[in-house]
Amino acid sequence: MSLHGIRTVAALELRQRARTSRWPVVLLLWFLLVAGVTSLSYAALNNASVKAGPTLYDVTTFLVLGLSMLVVPSLTATSVNGDREAGVLATLQTTLLTPADIIVGKLVSSWVIALVFLAVSSPFLLWAWVAGGIGIGQVVGSLLVLAFVLAVTCAIGLAFSTLTARTVASAVLTYLAIATLVFGTVIVFLLSFFLVQSREQVRYYGIPDSFWAAQTKNDDGSISPDSVIPTVADCRHLTREETVIHTERIWWLLPMNPFVVVADAAPGRTAPGPTAYSGVQPMRAISIGARSARAGADGRERQECDFGGGGGPAALPPLQSGPIYPYGLVFYLALGAGATWLAIRRTRTPVTRLPNGTRIA
Amino acid sequence: MRRAFGSVLAVDDISLVARPGEVTALVGPNGAGKTTLLLMLATLLVPDHGTIRIEGFDPVTQPAEVRARIGWMPDGFGTWDALTVREVLHTIGAAYRMGPAEARARTEAVLELLHLGDLADRRARVLSRGQKQRLGLARALLHDPSVLLLDEPASGLDPRSRIELRDVLRTMAADGKTVLVSSHILTELQEVADRAVIVARGRTTQDQTLDATELATTVGTWRITSLDADRLRQWLGERHVPWRAELAAVVVQVGGEEQAARLLADLVADGIRVIAFAPSHGALEAAYLAATEDRQ
Ligand SMILES: Nc1ncnc2c1ncn2[C@@H]1O[C@H](COP(=O)(O)OP(=O)(O)OP(=O)(O)O)[C@@H](O)[C@H]1O
Numbered sequence: 329m330s331l332h333g334i335r336t337v338a339a340l341e342l343r344q345r346a347r348t349s350r351w352p353v354v355l356l357l358w359f360l361l362v363a364g365v366t367s368l369s370y371a372a373l374n375n376a377s378v379k380a381g382p383t384l385y386d387v388t389t390f391l392v393l394g395l396s397m398l399v400v401p402s403l404t405a406t407s408v409n410g411d412r413e414a415g416v417l418a419t420l421q422t423t424l425l426t427p428a429d430i431i432v433g434k435l436v437s438s439w440v441i442a443l444v445f446l447a448v449s450s451p452f453l454l455w456a457w458v459a460g461g462i463g464i465g466q467v468v469g470s471l472l473v474l475a476f477v478l479a480v481t482c483a484i485g486l487a488f489s490t491l492t493a494r495t496v497a498s499a500v501l502t503y504l505a506i507a508t509l510v511f512g513t514v515i516v517f518l519l520s521f522f523l524v525q526s527r528e529q530v531r532y533y534g535i536p537d538s539f540w541a542a543q544t545k546n547d548d549g550s551i552s553p554d555s556v557i558p559t560v561a562d563c564r565h566l567t568r569e570e571t572v573i574h575t576e577r578i579w580w581l582l583p584m585n586p587f588v589v590v591a592d593a594a595p596g597r598t599a600p601g602p603t604a605y606s607g608v609q610p611m612r613a614i615s616i617g618a619r620s621a622r623a624g625a626d627g628r629e630r631q632e633c634d635f636g637g638g639g640g641p642a643a644l645p646p647l648q649s650g651p652i653y654p655y656g657l658v659f660y661l662a663l664g665a666g667a668t669w670l671a672i673r674r675t676r677t678p679v680t681r682l683p684n685g686t687r688i689a
Numbered sequence: 690m691r692r693a694f695g696s697v698l699a700v701d702d703i704s705l706v707a708r709p710g711e712v713t714a715l716v717g718p719n720g721a722g723k724t725t726l727l728l729m730l731a732t733l734l735v736p737d738h739g740t741i742r743i744e745g746f747d748p749v750t751q752p753a754e755v756r757a758r759i760g761w762m763p764d765g766f767g768t769w770d771a772l773t774v775r776e777v778l779h780t781i782g783a784a785y786r787m788g789p790a791e792a793r794a795r796t797e798a799v800l801e802l803l804h805l806g807d808l809a810d811r812r813a814r815v816l817s818r819g820q821k822q823r824l825g826l827a828r829a830l831l832h833d834p835s836v837l838l839l840d841e842p843a844s845g846l847d848p849r850s851r852i853e854l855r856d857v858l859r860t861m862a863a864d865g866k867t868v869l870v871s872s873h874i875l876t877e878l879q880e881v882a883d884r885a886v887i888v889a890r891g892r893t894t895q896d897q898t899l900d901a902t903e904l905a906t907t908v909g910t911w912r913i914t915s916l917d918a919d920r921l922r923q924w925l926g927e928r929h930v931p932w933r934a935e936l937a938a939v940v941v942q943v944g945g946e947e948q949a950a951r952l953l954a955d956l957v958a959d960g961i962r963v964i965a966f967a968p969s970h971g972a973l974e975a976a977y978l979a980a981t982e983d984r985q
């Protein structure tokens with residue numbers, strides 16, 4: 329592998345793509361889509377009392393990541409077997425370029441294109457920063473994580489394109505793999521709840537059953553509305569049996585999800601909490617959910633004695649673990665490196681086995 | 690060497706030596722295994738059995754050394770169709786680790802050699818079949834390899850380009866390069882090749898030298914056309930020369946060039962107006978037909 333070789337392949341790929349596809353149109357569509365959604369959420373949320381920055385940022389990142397997961401795999405999913413079909417791969421393989429040059433060059437070129445898409449959407453992320461509420465350092469940091477996830481997505485597509493002879497097959501497999509990461513991890517996470525749940529005694533601070541039993545009843549057994557309302561003085565420290573889900577045993581499924589990784593690294597989570605008026609923050613919600621999943625079963629006493637002006641302690645915020653995204657980064661690094669390694673191995677020549685029904689030239 | 694694809698035995702038992710300074714022709718029927726053999730030589734396929742040495746290097750264990758020395762032209766190939774001819778060659782130059790200046794210089798030299806100059810700024814996609822073929826040859830020659838592996842380079846070329854190709858191959862051989870060329874156009878190979886290896890069904894059936902002395906001494910068929918057809922036949926009959934009519938011409942067996950020349954002199958001396966007198970099959974063609982006779 330050499331810098332010169334990688335540059336040669338990357339330049340070749342980029343030049344090919346730049347001339348054969350309608351990039352200006354695609355990029356314009358992309359820009360308009362992101363612009364439309366971002367402007368709408370800004371219009372809906374901007375008012376004097378709340379800074380729209382975090383929401384704007386969250387919506388834009390969520391959208392850009394979602395769209396990228398649709399677009400980016402198509403950049404590499406037919407790269408190697410498409411070249412083989414067009415009869416141009418062997419031409420490169422018989423030169424002094426190594427398989428690593430070819431694969432890494434292709435990876436770099438597709439990543440550059442993915443970054444162009446990211447760059448086209450970046451004005452809106454800057455807009456979020458200008459709208460206030462988040463720091464520029466955080467924006468840049470989470471953009472880097474996003475760019476990294478896109479690079480791994482490219483590598484996955486590339487690996488599949490070396491695994492099958494037909495371009496259709498590799499495209500389908502790549503999208504399946506991406507769908508597994510995006511949806512599969514969440515579905516498996518939710519479905520495996522039953523594996524990690526148990527009935528346990530939990531402590532709580534609230535109204536004992538005896539309080540309700542002592543109330544006068546109507547004829548049908550319900551408590552009459554104008555009967556006594558409990559006060560803080562009625563609260564006791566008690567226990568009861570509840571179903572507890574030990575998500576701390578299965579949380580590791582979550583950092584495999586690109587949305588969790590990007591959301592957890594996103595700045596939105598440290599912004600002032602959402603109220604009913606500050607609107608949707610998908611990335612923040614994902615991040616808080618994932619960290620509380622990792623923190624797992626909440627051993628703290630439940631606070632159920634907060635009766636408005638009654639003066640009892642407020643309900644506790646969800647238990648939060650440390651950041652999750654570093655685990656995600658390690659997982660994606662391993663995944664990307666593994667996919668690249670596999671792709672390099674599969675383009676090595678001379679070959680011993682040819683896939684059925686293919687010719688080299 | 691041997692190479693199979695699943696149950697199809699593409700190359701069963703081929704051995705050949707191509708020497709520097711010679712043009713070696715590889716001929717054989719469709720499906721004989723020529724392309725497969727060239728793929729093994731071009732470091733793309735591993736042979737199941739047997740060994741290959743190209744200038745002393747093994748394509749299986751030392752592919753990089755071999756690749757630096759070979760120029761391979763595949764039979765069916767694509768080009769990056771969005772690039773112009775010149776850009777394709779620049780890219781290939783870069784792929785052979787040439788600096789930009791060297792790649793440009795070599796590109797211009799090769800474009801000149803193959804008369805591609807006025808196509809240099811066209812997109813490779815719009816080239817005609819023959820023009821693509823010449824681009825393929827340009828690609829193979831770009832890094833000035835010492836071994837050329839050409840798979841049917843002449844297919845699709847116009848007559849003039851074929852003659853030029855012949856000259857290019859002869860020049861390469863004269864420079865001490867090794868040229869291995871597969872083709873179906875025997876008459877042309879006859880003129881350009883020093884040796885011919887005939888393969889059929891994945892086996893070497895004949896390894897033949899195509900030099901002048903061989904032609905001069907082997908029995909061959911000659912075709913004679915005359916304005917006095919009847920007198921010619923009568924003349925041959927009187928001298929007990931076996932002949933066979935072939936359209937307006939007459940075909941006779943002659944033992945070498947010396948005899949053929951004498952026959953012609955005698956005919957002319959007897960006032961028979963001969964207008965054509967030529968070997969009807971090239972030696973290569975005769976050998977080829979003999980070697981592949983068993984074909985169904
Ligand atoms: N990848 C492959 N898989 C299966 N069979 C193959 C493969 N490549 C070649 N063959 C078979 O091997 C045999 C030799 O093919 P090859 O292409 O070497 O012939 P060729 O001598 O080049 O023929 P032609 O003169 O038509 O170019 C053929 O029967 C072909 O069908």
Ligand SMILES: [Mg+2]
Binds near residue numbers: 725
């Ligand atoms: Mg062939």
